[in-house]
Amino acid sequence: MKTGRVSAPISLVIALTLAGCSSDPEPAPPPPERVRLNVTAPSDNAIVRDASVRLTGRVTPSNAEVRVLGEDVSVEQGRFEATVPLDVGANVVDVLASQGRRRPAMAAIRITRQVPVKVPELQGVSADEARDRLAGLGLRPRIEEGGSILDDLLPIDAVVCTTSPEAGTEVEGGTEVEVVVSKIC
Structure with missing residues (x-):
């Protein structure tokens, strides 16, 4: 068995490798901010008599995309509205807001149509x-x-x-x- 010194180039490679392992890694970028969604009307658990209801709300960022019951609705300066048809009895209206890589926001509004x-x-x-x-x-x-x-x-x-x-x-x-x-x- 032969023992001896480690040659300078190999010891230099090991030293640099270990030095690279001990340095702090770059911090991960923060996750994208969540889209904010606020349905302003009608209120949850609303009771109405009409065959449809006007749903309104706000979204941030103002250029977020909004879908009501799976259909795209227009957003102007962070405000949106949609006319939603209602069945007699209980209805659940889902609203989804998304924008790029941000985490989307969702709301479900319960509306009862009484006839x-x-x-x-x-x-x-x-x-x-x-x-x-x-x-x-x-x-x-x-x-x-x-x-x-x-x-x-x-x-x-x-x-x-x-x-x-x-x-x-x-x-x-x-x-x-x-x-x-x-x-x-």
């Missing part, structure tokens, strides 16, 4: 027909048996005698309507 419904005239129809007609209007029927002991003896079918709320009353969709059926009204 008033008139309780139909049901007097004299069967319980099944009343149930179907009310459900078809988005109302919740609750069928109650009325009448007296004579109802058990009569060979005729029970029909609607009354409703609560009464026929013609305007109520919100999803309202429960009590339907009283009997063989003799």
Whole structure:
């Protein structure tokens, strides 16, 4: 086995390599700032009656791109607006803002569209027909048996005698309507 000195060029390479390892690396650039998004109208959990709603908001930076329900909307000086169609009942409207390498921002606004419904005239129809007609209007029927002991003896079918709320009353969709059926009204 041969021992000896390390030659100068090799020791110089090792010294420079170790010196390079001990130096501080350059700091990583900070991550890009997040896009800021603020939906100003309508408020979250808004209840409306119209078939559409005007959604407005602000975004920073002012040249960010904004999408509402997946569709591009124009942004002018950091402000945007869009007309959003609504289904009857619960709706969720998503808004996405992005710009270059910045982290995007997203908001989801819940809007309920309520449509008033008139309780139909049901007097004299069967319980099944009343149930179907009310459900078809988005109302919740609750069928109650009325009448007296004579109802058990009569060979005729029970029909609607009354409703609560009464026929013609305007109520919100999803309202429960009590339907009283009997063989003799």
